[in-house]
Amino acid sequence: METKNIMIVGVGGQGSLLASKLLGHLLLSQGYDVKVSEVHGMSQRGGSVVTYVRYGDHVYSPVIDRGEADFIVSFELLEAARWLPFLKKDGQIVTNTQQIDPMPVITGAVEYPQDLVEKLRSAGAKVDAMNCLKLAKEAGSAKAVNIVLLGRLSHYFDLPQEAWMASLEANVPAKFLEMNKKAFELGKNAV
Amino acid sequence: MKELMLGNKAVARGLYEAGVCMISSYPGTPSTEITEEAAKYDEIYCEWAPNEKVAMEAAFGACLSGRRSFCGMKHVGLNVAADPLYTMSYTGVNAGMVIGVADDAGMHSSQNEQDSRHHAIASKVPMLEPSDSGEALELTKLAYEISEKFDTPVLIKMCTRVAHSQSVVEPGERIVPVKEYEKNIGKYVMMPGNAKKRHPVVEQRTLDLIEYAETAPVNRVEMGGTGLGIITASTSYQYVKEVFGDSVSVLKLGMTNPLPEKLIRDFAAKVDRLVVVEELDPIIENHVRALGIPVSGKDLLPLVDEFSQNLIAKTLGGEVHDGQTLEEAIPMRPPVMCAGCPHRGLFYTLKKNKCTVLGDIGCYTLGAVQPLGAMEMTLCMGASIGAIHGFNKMLGGGSEGKTVAVIGDSTFMHSGMTGLANVAYNQSNSTVIILDNSITGMTGHQQNPTTGYNIKGDPAGKIDLEALCRAMGFERVSVVDPYNLEECDRVLKEELSAKEPSVIISRRPCALLKYVKHNAPLTVNEEKCIGCKSCMRIGCPAISMKNGKAHVDNTLCVGCEVCSQLCKKDAFESTAKEGQK
Numbered sequence: 001m002e003t004k005n006i007m008i009v010g011v012g013g014q015g016s017l018l019a020s021k022l023l024g025h026l027l028l029s030q031g032y033d034v035k036v037s038e039v040h041g042m043s044q045r046g047g048s049v050v051t052y053v054r055y056g057d058h059v060y061s062p063v064i065d066r067g068e069a070d071f072i073v074s075f076e077l078l079e080a081a082r083w084l085p086f087l088k089k090d091g092q093i094v095t096n097t098q099q100i101d102p103m104p105v106i107t108g109a110v111e112y113p114q115d116l117v118e119k120l121r122s123a124g125a126k127v128d129a130m131n132c133l134k135l136a137k138e139a140g141s142a143k144a145v146n147i148v149l150l151g152r153l154s155h156y157f158d159l160p161q162e163a164w165m166a167s168l169e170a171n172v173p174a175k176f177l178e179m180n181k182k183a184f185e186l187g188k189n190a191v
Numbered sequence: 192m193k194e195l196m197l198g199n200k201a202v203a204r205g206l207y208e209a210g211v212c213m214i215s216s217y218p219g220t221p222s223t224e225i226t227e228e229a230a231k232y233d234e235i236y237c238e239w240a241p242n243e244k245v246a247m248e249a250a251f252g253a254c255l256s257g258r259r260s261f262c263g264m265k266h267v268g269l270n271v272a273a274d275p276l277y278t279m280s281y282t283g284v285n286a287g288m289v290i291g292v293a294d295d296a297g298m299h300s301s302q303n304e305q306d307s308r309h310h311a312i313a314s315k316v317p318m319l320e321p322s323d324s325g326e327a328l329e330l331t332k333l334a335y336e337i338s339e340k341f342d343t344p345v346l347i348k349m350c351t352r353v354a355h356s357q358s359v360v361e362p363g364e365r366i367v368p369v370k371e372y373e374k375n376i377g378k379y380v381m382m383p384g385n386a387k388k389r390h391p392v393v394e395q396r397t398l399d400l401i402e403y404a405e406t407a408p409v410n411r412v413e414m415g416g417t418g419l420g421i422i423t424a425s426t427s428y429q430y431v432k433e434v435f436g437d438s439v440s441v442l443k444l445g446m447t448n449p450l451p452e453k454l455i456r457d458f459a460a461k462v463d464r465l466v467v468v469e470e471l472d473p474i475i476e477n478h479v480r481a482l483g484i485p486v487s488g489k490d491l492l493p494l495v496d497e498f499s500q501n502l503i504a505k506t507l508g509g510e511v512h513d514g515q516t517l518e519e520a521i522p523m524r525p526p527v528m529c530a531g532c533p534h535r536g537l538f539y540t541l542k543k544n545k546c547t548v549l550g551d552i553g554c555y556t557l558g559a560v561q562p563l564g565a566m567e568m569t570l571c572m573g574a575s576i577g578a579i580h581g582f583n584k585m586l587g588g589g590s591e592g593k594t595v596a597v598i599g600d601s602t603f604m605h606s607g608m609t610g611l612a613n614v615a616y617n618q619s620n621s622t623v624i625i626l627d628n629s630i631t632g633m634t635g636h637q638q639n640p641t642t643g644y645n646i647k648g649d650p651a652g653k654i655d656l657e658a659l660c661r662a663m664g665f666e667r668v669s670v671v672d673p674y675n676l677e678e679c680d681r682v683l684k685e686e687l688s689a690k691e692p693s694v695i696i697s698r699r700p701c702a703l704l705k706y707v708k709h710n711a712p713l714t715v716n717e718e719k720c721i722g723c724k725s726c727m728r729i730g731c732p733a734i735s736m737k738n739g740k741a742h743v744d745n746t747l748c749v750g751c752e753v754c755s756q757l758c759k760k761d762a763f764e765s766t767a768k769e770g771q772k
Binding site: 069 | 193194195197299323352353355356357358359426429430432433499500501512513514515516517519520521522523524525526527528529554557560561562633724727730732734735736744746
């Protein structure tokens with residue numbers, strides 16, 4: 001099969017590394033060749049961060065380039081817009097509607113763009129947007145935004161539910177497992 | 192069993208399997224996880240050294256003793272360790288020794304984009320370059336075989352995209368080869384008489400290594416279409432295969448120093464057009480050119496930044512992908528000091544006092560970013576103190592009363608102490624501020640000689656910064672809490688006006704450390720807030736303006752109260768319940 005590309009984007013400190021770790025584990029368990037590329041160091045300090053997950057029969061490049069992503073999973077709305085050029089023509093965005101002001105907005109140098117979901121749609125992207133922070137809190141922790149998003153992403157994959165659960169079990173501490181399972185279901189069934 | 196592994200973790204696994212017994216490193220992105228992961232194996236003695244030079248010398252001592260050893264660092268760290276490296280090339284090794292160096296093309300977290308291969312060439316030390324995690328594990332093990340077979344230290348070069356990408360590896364068993372230490376003055380004492388005899392040995396070794404490179408499986412030819420032949424290495428190989436698959440022929444070099452000759456000639460003869468695809472400098476290309484073979488490279492591809500599949504496709508004629516863009520400009524999201532970062536209060540004080548700030552390498556380099564904009568120079572580890580001395584010596588009274596050097600605790604241990612010795616010895620009236628956040632912050636919380644803990648988190652020796660500075664001859668050494676703006680301002684003014692050199696230690700642990708207990712988040716009393724934006728001057732990511740009033744994001748705020756000290760209307764209030772902090 002052709003290599004498939006998932007980008008996970010967000011703001012440094014939001015927990016995107018766990019999401020990519022879980023996806024990597026899941027896809028490897030399904031027999032795919034997998035590459036996951038992360039960012040460490042300075043850009044982690046509240047900056048824009050991106051993780052690439054690629055899978056298929058044989059994956060070469062560890063990164064995803066412009067126009068190549070089948071999915072963009074975004075932890076924050078502005079970041080979904082920032083990385084839009086990396087989405088394939090018929091690609092799918094799955095995004096949290098949470099907004100985190102970047103420093104130029106905080107200092108008043110620029111404004112946070114309005115109506116981004118609509119603008120992304122009129123640019124031709126398929127957008128699945130939901131308030132993941134609200135769902136995560138409903139599941140029991142504001143930190144479970146990543147698992148809510150993965151739950152929603154699972155909606156688009158033809159993979160057995162048990163495989164997702166097995167990856168969840170392998171990658172989150174036992175004491176948080178039930179909470180995360182709930183977050184996953186809330187994301188999966190979100191409308 | 193196959194597993195997905197970070198490139199750096201795969202190197203650590205390779206070290207374990209190769210029977211390495213000793214690792215000494217200094218953290219630096221993107222190399223840090225090699226040593227952090229290796230430290231999880233109880234069989235390997237691991238440590239953070241004060242700097243890369245010390246780390247390399249410690250690892251050399253271990254290899255001399257007869258145990259396989261390793262030291263890891265980022266590209267600029269190899270500059271610091273260049274001194275031992277160039278002469279270790281002459282002494283050779285006893286048990287195998289490997290140096291891991293991680294380049295950062297694209298400068299994701301570095302101050303320059305230098306190409307470490309130059310050090311391999313100049314020091315005449317062989318260099319291996321993996322292109323993914325599987326190769327990282329295999330080449331790490333191979334590096335020890337080469338080290339012992341050819342009696343040389345070996346460099347293994349990572350880059351951000353190999354170091355920080357996960358791909359599939361198949362771990363194996365650990366085997367520990369051990370050698371005896373034998374006194375050998377002619378080999379290990381590099382004074383002129385002995386070194387003169389060793390240099391020809393080094394030159395012969397390079398010839399032997401070239402012969403090895405001609406046929407070793409580490410360099411491989413993948414024949415495909417013969418219209419285009421590409422010589423490549425490291426992550427560039429992956430981009431080339433991504434774009435062209437088997438439609439071109441590829442000579443993939445796993446060893447980039449020394450480079451083969453016959454292998455390249457034979458490959459060139461089989462293809463119509465030859466191109467070298469390598470990030471940063473034209474090292475393979477220049478070698479091919481010197482062999483008299485027509486070749487393209489940097490005439491097509493950039494000398495700067497990292498490559499990608501689209502770049503290769505655009506340049507060499509593959510399928511280029513593109514996506515949609517919004518018409519609207521998307522605001523940048525640069526990295527910022529975290530909410531509650533202890534550096535913020537100190538930098539605010541420096542800005543308020545209109546100080547000229549000579550800076551250094553660490554999270555606090557973000558003090559140069561708006562709205563603080565309070566740093567005017569950053570060069571390399573330790574340069575803040577080195578430079579303030581020269582600056583003040585020249586400008587004297589014109590700068591002594593307003594210029595400061597700022598340097599973190601770990602950076603001070605790395606290279607700041609010698610600069611401070613120069614200030615003490617040659618007596619410039621300089622004010623040095625040590626930002627002691629009790630950890631090496633930027634690289635992800637590594638212990639250092641001032642923290643009192645070792646790499647495993649166990650109690651260790653602890654260097655007393657105040658005592659150290661006094662022992663160097665500084666009479667004026669003071670400690671401030673950067674959360675206390677009044678104290679910072681008072682002490683800064685006192686020390687700048689003093690007629691002798693002084694050290695201010697700004698001490699508070701990094702807000703991200705797990706053991707740090709935070710206060711309840713603050714909230715803004717909207718009736719008191721007049722929207723004057725005084726609190727916005729510190730650039731805290733938790734504070735923004737909403738409908739003309741300050742607003743605190745309670746998921747980010749850690750209640751440090753630096754903002755409260757700027758508010759003349761006492762509009763910031765704690766959300767703590769009665770009896771809590």
